[in-house]
Amino acid sequence: MPALRGLSSAVARGVAGFPFDLGTSIGALEIGVIVALFLSGMVSVQAWQYFNRSERDHILVKSIVAVAWCLDVGHSIVICHTIYTVTVTQYGHPELLIQPPITLDISILMSGFIGPLEQGWFTYRLWKLTHSPSLPLFCAILTLTRFIGIIGLSVFALGRPNLPDYTAKAGWLIEFILLISAILDATLVLSLCYYLSSWHLDKSRVLHKIVTQIMTWTIETGLLTIFGTLGCLITFLTMKDNFVYVAFFVVIPKLFTNSLLLSLNARQGYTEIIFRKNSGASAAFSQVQIEMAHLQSGMSAATSPSISLPLDTYTSSRLTVQDPTLGNHLSVDGYNTNWMSLRESKLDEKN
Missing domain, CATH: 1.20.1070 (Rhopdopsin 7-helix transmembrane proteins)
Structure with a gap:
């Protein structure tokens, strides 16, 4: 050897x-x-x-x-x-x-x-x-x-x-x-x-x-x-x-x-959180509009006060989800882009 x-x-x-x-x-x-x-x-x-x-x-x-x-x-x-x-x-x-x-x-x-x-x-x-x-x-x-x-x-x-x-x-x-x-x-x-x-x-x-x-x-x-x-x-x-x-x-x-x-x-988890049950919410309609800003632009599409987050979405159509435990409707507009600004506004309750 x-x-x-x-x-x-x-x-x-x-x-x-x-x-x-x-x-x-x-x-x-x-x-x-x-x-x-x-x-x-x-x-x-x-x-x-x-x-x-x-x-x-x-x-x-x-x-x-x-x-x-x-x-x-x-x-x-x-x-x-x-x-x-x-x-x-x-x-x-x-x-x-x-x-x-x-x-x-x-x-x-x-x-x-x-x-x-x-x-x-x-x-x-x-x-x-x-x-x-x-x-x-x-x-x-x-x-x-x-x-x-x-x-x-x-x-x-x-x-x-x-x-x-x-x-x-x-x-x-x-x-x-x-x-x-x-x-x-x-x-x-x-x-x-x-x-x-x-x-x-x-x-x-x-x-x-x-x-x-x-x-x-x-x-x-x-x-x-x-x-x-x-x-x-x-x-x-x-x-x-x-x-x-x-x-x-x-x-x-x-x-x-x-x-x-x-x-x-991990971006897929962001949209999953949006539709997750929110036990502390009030019995009012809550609309979350996801307004897209193109990859090349740093400006929010919203004209009202909003929160700009580095989020992404995979959806390309409008989705409406109803939480049966709350009677709330959650509407999400999804577009093809990589960054979005999120704005949540309260609407009057509808019968």
Whole structure:
């Protein structure tokens, strides 16, 4: 068993000054790839659900989802090639880990395109919510900064430096990118929740339920990427001489894509909340008019005071639902668009 004896010898002496350990090198990378592939399966399922439920979405939104799914598949292919190379092709030669396969460098480049899709989408939602350019512009600048940083990091990695040179010369850029990403995700989550919670919706149970649900989904999807990014940053700062941070890095793009698709597919729940039984409502007719604003426009279609929410609908016709326990009629006008403003008005009770 010369290969195993050579492997044991390499483990004992380390690899080019790096303390080599199977668990924190190849083992960590394998775990990261397994988790990433599991999340990639979730991405494919969500993409299938999206294209089956939102055929009337704007072509731009459909294109974003299609590009995100294609990038996710490509990312899965290159990380699978990476783990195959280090566990099969390079078996018995751990010293070769000092220069990872080029497909790992390509995965860095692909992650640079995946992240801005999710962060740009939530930045756009923030702009539609606030109608103020200052905070969305700040988030857009951070998104662009992260994208440029990833491109620069990818170019350096494709130059095929060894790991000691890579961490020594580009370590500051890795830390900067991860820090910027965490700050951006936290800013988006906190800002969206702040503006949603700033409305006084005590008299509108329907809107209150919708806003509460949006805030919950925003926090949940935002925490996915925040925790992943912070995990990568902490492990890079504390364990640069192994592959634990690489395991986080291959998972982060999957978290971005899942977060994007979760936010899109969750829109179906908004319309479900509208028709849910509201036990505290009065016995009066309540009409909820969903007036659409086109994707390119940030203005509400309502002329009276209204609440602009980043909601979407799948319906294309008028629906009237009667709650048999209350005798109330709930009318909803649905149109083909991606953003809408919600207005609730009380009507006189009719016999």
